Amino acid sequence: MDIIVITPAPPGSRAGNRATAERWTRLLQCAGHNVRIATDYNGERCDVCIALHAWRSHDAIQVLRRMRPEVPLILALTGTDIYHHQHEFPIPSRASMAASDVLIGLHHLVYQDIPEPFRSKLVTVYQSADKIERSKAPVTNGHFTACVLGHLRDEKDSLRAAKAARLLPSASQVQILCAGKPHNKAWQADAEGEMQANPRFRWLGELGRNETADLLRTADIMVISSVMEGGANVVSEACRAGLPILASDIPGNRGLLGDGYEGYFAPKDERALAQLLERAENDPAYLQRLTEQVAQVSPTFTPEREQAGLLQALDVAVRRRKALGE
Incomplete structure (x- = not known):
């Protein structure tokens, strides 16, 4: 046709x-x-x-x-x-x-x-997303890296992970790597200002396909903090890469990851997200369960x-x- x-x-x-x-x-x-x-x-x-x-x-x-x-x-x-x-x-x-x-x-x-x-x-x-083989020895310089992928805009609540990182204990090694094009000058200013004020946050700008794949390959976890999603392709990408996810509890994420997924937090709640980031960093069994759960739904994508x-x-x-x- x-x-x-x-x-x-x-x-x-x-x-x-x-x-x-x-x-x-x-x-x-x-x-x-x-x-x-x-x-x-x-x-x-x-x-x-x-x-x-x-x-x-x-x-x-x-x-x-x-x-x-x-x-x-x-x-x-x-x-x-x-x-x-x-x-x-x-x-x-x-x-x-x-x-x-x-x-x-x-x-x-x-x-x-x-x-x-x-x-x-x-x-x-x-x-769908292409399969990405995870790095067996991520180069993280001792950090526990959480990536945030997607255009910087209100619907994505793109800096929520950065705000959560501010609440972590001083001993935490969590680093937030945010990649995406700002929706407007205000979002760009916010991202640049956050990077100056928050040592745990880096904004990488808009990445190409290969750079994005490298980030999926080497990060320890992904954060999807959106307040609305129709079914984000970054979920598919993370699942196909075997990358565990911390996701806002909205229909667009629950409709992909399922009701039994253990990585949900309330939308716009940086305290709840900080608790999950701290748990993922320090509880290998919890991180492994999330990894196994994304692997279970990976064939969907x-x-x-x-x-x-x-x-x-x-x-x-x-x-x-x-x-x-x-």
Whole structure:
């Protein structure tokens, strides 16, 4: 089939939506489909359209439905769609959901947070990551290294780990390594100011793929402190690397790691996070349990499983659109 993937993130962007669009393009091409990425839609012919982001892709979706009503449409719901924009911009966000034949959720609890009439459209597609072999002897200079990956922005609560590190005992060797592009100048100033004031914190800026892989390979633990997530790919990356995670207790993390995971802390609670960091640093049995738990869910995030989920979404969308036309 000829497939158009619409993402609001432009070429060269390292935003999550662009990375997802490019990864899905590769997986669908490997399955034999012709796929191209666009940031908008202007009536081009296609057999299927996949749009990322209900609110940001609203205009493109409306053009598609007006000009090509017969084309099956798959809409991938982002974290901001589910936990923010559908409440702040309900009319365009829900219009996009209504226009779609299939909704892709990136974790298995998405159904709890979208309008009931759209839940039957959901197909869960877990984002994948390449396998990374952990370093057997990480070069940490005696530190217990916690990495934080992702753009610096409010939704990620990106400096929560740095704040937690300030609360640790003086003997602690925890070091927070934060990698990501600041959302704006205020976030950049905050990161630079934190680095000057907090000897346990280093901001590395935006890293390339190889540098990110090196950080996953050598860190002792990952911290995901987001207040909202649609299903963060950094969870997939950490699990595939065998890197234990301390994660904010939100649906987007629980829907990937499971209810029994032992590394959750309350969102925005640096004291709870500090307690877990101290425990992970000093309790080898606890750190080993977290490592075993991420290893157990790691098969969820293979490229083969993600590709199978995408192909299922394609099949369902085509059948539903065909049924509407009969």
